[in-house]
Amino acid sequence: MTEYPSILLENAVNSFAKLPGIGSKTALRLVLHLLKGDDQETENFANSLLKLKKEICYCKKCHNISDTEICSICANPKRDATTLCVVENIRDVMSIESTGQYHGFYHVLGGVISPMDGIGPSDLQIASLVERIEPENIQEVIFALPATMEGDTTNFYIFRQIAKFNIKITMLARGVAVGNELEYTDEVTLGRSILNRVEFKN
Amino acid sequence: MTEYPSILLENAVNSFAKLPGIGSKTALRLVLHLLKGDDQETENFANSLLKLKKEICYCKKCHNISDTEICSICANPKRDATTLCVVENIRDVMSIESTGQYHGFYHVLGGVISPMDGIGPSDLQIASLVERIEPENIQEVIFALPATMEGDTTNFYIFRQIAKFNIKITMLARGVAVGNELEYTDEVTLGRSILNRVEFKN
Numbered sequence: 001m002t003e004y005p006s007i008l009l010e011n012a013v014n015s016f017a018k019l020p021g022i023g024s025k026t027a028l029r030l031v032l033h034l035l036k037g038d039d040q041e042t043e044n045f046a047n048s049l050l051k052l053k054k055e056i057c058y059c060k061k062c063h064n065i066s067d068t069e070i071c072s073i074c075a076n077p078k079r080d081a082t083t084l085c086v087v088e089n090i091r092d093v094m095s096i097e098s099t100g101q102y103h104g105f106y107h108v109l110g111g112v113i114s115p116m117d118g119i120g121p122s123d124l125q126i127a128s129l130v131e132r133i134e135p136e137n138i139q140e141v142i143f144a145l146p147a148t149m150e151g152d153t154t155n156f157y158i159f160r161q162i163a164k165f166n167i168k169i170t171m172l173a174r175g176v177a178v179g180n181e182l183e184y185t186d187e188v189t190l191g192r193s194i195l196n197r198v199e200f201k202n
Numbered sequence: 203m204t205e206y207p208s209i210l211l212e213n214a215v216n217s218f219a220k221l222p223g224i225g226s227k228t229a230l231r232l233v234l235h236l237l238k239g240d241d242q243e244t245e246n247f248a249n250s251l252l253k254l255k256k257e258i259c260y261c262k263k264c265h266n267i268s269d270t271e272i273c274s275i276c277a278n279p280k281r282d283a284t285t286l287c288v289v290e291n292i293r294d295v296m297s298i299e300s301t302g303q304y305h306g307f308y309h310v311l312g313g314v315i316s317p318m319d320g321i322g323p324s325d326l327q328i329a330s331l332v333e334r335i336e337p338e339n340i341q342e343v344i345f346a347l348p349a350t351m352e353g354d355t356t357n358f359y360i361f362r363q364i365a366k367f368n369i370k371i372t373m374l375a376r377g378v379a380v381g382n383e384l385e386y387t388d389e390v391t392l393g394r395s396i397l398n399r400v401e402f403k404n
Contacts, residue, residue, distance in 0.1 A: 004267045005292060005298060012254040015247040019232050028293065030221050035258065035267075042255045045217040049236065052214040053244045056237065065237075067208045091230065108382060112228035122376060164344065 058151050061132070063125045073097075073106060080104040082139040086129065086158065088112055088146060094113040096144060104142075107132065112150040114159055123158055130161050143171040175200075253398055265327045267292050275308060277301075282306040284341040288331065288360065290314055292349060298346060300324040306344075308332075309334065313353040315359055332363050338366070345373040 004010035009031065016027035030096065034042045059071035066072070072091075073079065083104030087093055089112060105128050109124045132138065141162060145151035159169060175193030176185050185193075206212035211233060220231035236244045260266065261273035268274070275281065275295075285306030289295055292311060298304050311326045334340060345362060347353035361371060377395030378387050387395075 003296070005273055005275070005295065006258060006267050007252075008254045008258050008269060009267055015250045018243070018247075020235055021228070021231075026223070026307040029223075031251075031254070031262070032291070032293065033222055035254065039255055041220070042251055044250045045220075048210075048213040048217045049233075049244055049248045052210045052233070052237065053241055054209060056210050064206050065211055067210060073209055089234070091234065093264065094205070094230075177318075 062106045063128070064093055064106060064111060078103075082137060083142065084129075084132065084136075084138050084140070085142045085144050087144050088151070092144060104140075109145075109154070112145055112148075112154040114150045114153075117160065123153075126158060126161065133162060133165050133167065137165060138165075140168040140170060143169070147172075147174055265312060265330070266295055266308060275301050280305075284339060286331075286334065286338075286340050286342070286346065287344045287346050289346050290353070294346060311347075312354070313354040314347055314350075314354075316352045326356075328360060328363065331360065335364060335369065340367075340369060342370040342372060345371070349374075349376055360362045361362075 004013065012018040012031045012034075013027045016022055016030050017024045022030075034045070035097065035125050036145060055067075057066050057069060058065040059074055060069050062071060064071045064073065068075075080103050084107050085096065085102060085104055086107050086109060088109055091129050093108060095104075098140070107125065107129045109126065109129070111119050112118060113121055113124065116156055133141070141158075143155045144155050155171060162169065173196065174189065175196065176182065176190065180191065207213065214236075215226060215229045215292070218224055218232050219226045221232060226375050236247070257269060259268050261268040261276055262271050262358075264278045266273045266275065270277075275397045282305050286309050287298065287304060287306055288309050288311060289298065290311055291311060294312060295308050298308075309327065309331045311328065311331070313326050315321060315323055315326065335343070343360075345360070347356050347358045350397065357373060364371065375398065377385065377398065378392065384392065
């Protein structure tokens with residue numbers, strides 16, 4: 001156990017060290033960096049966190065993080081209101097947005113079904129998803145959940161809830177990553193990409 | 203450039219991303235972690251930083267970080283008051299303290315002489331070091347600065363300032379690290395460890 005020369009320092013280091021992936025050595029380095037910098041910077045840092053925590057909203061429609069009641073994506077009249085992309089969290093929204101290939105709406109579940117972590121369907125925004133389909137006249141639901149066991153379980157669970165609606169239900173293509181050599185692609189992915197091969201277009 | 207769904211989120215991410223070694227992806231992960239956690243934790247985090255910045259002192263004797271005017275090491279009557287260990291920063295104090303092998307006092311320079319970075323002798327606590335020698339009746343000064351060009355330059359500069367006093371001036375031994383194989387030790391270090399070989403004691 002390291003002994004810190006100051007309780008104030010120790011508290012600040014411990015705060016940083018609680019964050020994921022930051023150990024006590026890195027935490028100390030970060031705190032000393034802030035100490036060396038000017039007061040205003042640290043104040044801005046602390047205030048941005050306090051403000052975030054107090055004032056952040058979640059969009060009432062898609063549950064994405066937002067500064068307003070309805071997020072900028074849901075409020076955009078130019079987007080395709082009939083397509084809904086189901087994602088795990090807001091980072092996935094940002095990833096998909098950065099591709100520039102999707103122009104519909106989102107629905108952020110806030111996680112995936114994971115009995116190991118004690119996360120069941122009622123902990124996620126699944127009921128609110130099902131309730132959106134008819135009133136919003138959704139024509140297609142795209143599953144963009146992680147390609148893991150938990151993601152697949154969640155896909156299947158939601159599928160059973162929304163199969164009764166007369167809509168198209170799709171999921172992200174799984175296959176060889178663009179730029180990857182075949183020999184370095186794992187066999188499950190490669191096998192799937194053969195089964196789901198698509199017509200060659202010039 | 204990633205687009206964030208919220209200005210508040212963006213500000214918090216940018217604050218984290220200003221820290222050394224933290225990119226915008228890691229910053230986003232950390233902010234979302236805080237958002238998921240409870241409010242109290244984030245509040246404590248922010249307050250510990252504000253409090254640190256406002257209330258931290260530097261020890262008037264050794265310039266170590268401290269909660270009080272004189273740090274706990276300088277105020278400890280059990281320590282050897284005649285020995286002074288010169289270090290670059292407070293992390294070095296903590297490292298040496300953790301060895302349990304040193305029982306004297308410290309003097310924290312706050313850096314090393316580095317013309318490339320615009321750091322000269324007057325930017326460091328060198329004058330205050332020289333002023334301590336006689337009044338405190340120091341018998342030995344130990345240089346524990348980094349084993350780099352800048353560290354050596356600083357050693358030499360300080361040496362010239364304090365050579366006039368009738369005291370012992372020593373520096374940390376440099377040689378093969380404990381646990382290291384000889385073949386993986388760089389040749390400069392290995393050469394130095396041969397020149398400075400010590401008598402074998404059983």
